[in-house]
Amino acid sequence: MDSAPFILSAELDARAHAYFERLRTELFPPERLLVGAHLTLFHLLPPSAEADVLNGCAAEARQTGPIAGEAGAPYSLGRGVAFRIAAPGLDALRARLVDRWGGLLSAQDQAPFRAHVTVMNKAEPKTARAALERLEAEHRPFPLRVTALALWRYRGGPWEAVKRFGLSGR
Numbered sequence: 001m002d003s004a005p006f007i008l009s010a011e012l013d014a015r016a017h018a019y020f021e022r023l024r025t026e027l028f029p030p031e032r033l034l035v036g037a038h039l040t041l042f043h044l045l046p047p048s049a050e051a052d053v054l055n056g057c058a059a060e061a062r063q064t065g066p067i068a069g070e071a072g073a074p075y076s077l078g079r080g081v082a083f084r085i086a087a088p089g090l091d092a093l094r095a096r097l098v099d100r101w102g103g104l105l106s107a108q109d110q111a112p113f114r115a116h117v118t119v120m121n122k123a124e125p126k127t128a129r130a131a132l133e134r135l136e137a138e139h140r141p142f143p144l145r146v147t148a149l150a151l152w153r154y155r156g157g158p159w160e161a162v163k164r165f166g167l168s169g170r
Contacts, residue, residue, distance in 0.1 A: 002153065063169040089146070
């Protein structure tokens with residue numbers, strides 16, 4: 001059995017992903033830029049639950065069509081910046097997976113969910129404040145869609161893609 005834990009993210013439509021990817025590439029400290037722009041749903045799913053994780057993702061993808069949402073305002077992470085993502089359908093999908101996987105979840109994954117995309121992290125506070133001020137001035141909320149679930153293995157560096165589950169339901 002592979003001992004690397006899983007990460008589950010929500011895949012955004014091409015336009016939204018490109019926007020966040022551009023900002024992340026521009027703002028993230030280069031030595032810390034190991035993965036592209038992403039919206040994490042679960043940070044640490046145990047490798048021992050692989051079958052349940054795969055089955056849960058597949059079932060949700062079959063039942064759920066693309067989810068409408070909005071890229072909201074940027075906010076401070078102290079040493080970084082993230083954008084709020086408002087998508088009630090995504091919140092509901094995640095809540096169903098929490099119900100399904102409750103006993104498997106880490107404390108971080110049991111905490112209240114706040115959908116976001118981080119575009120800067122682990123930067124100097126002054127640099128982060130300047131980036132936030134700039135992004136607050138130039139950002140306008142825009143519609144987006146969640147199009148898939150993406151399952152990854154975490155091995156301490158770049159994430160390893162496991163499987164993509166396109167949202168195909170109604």
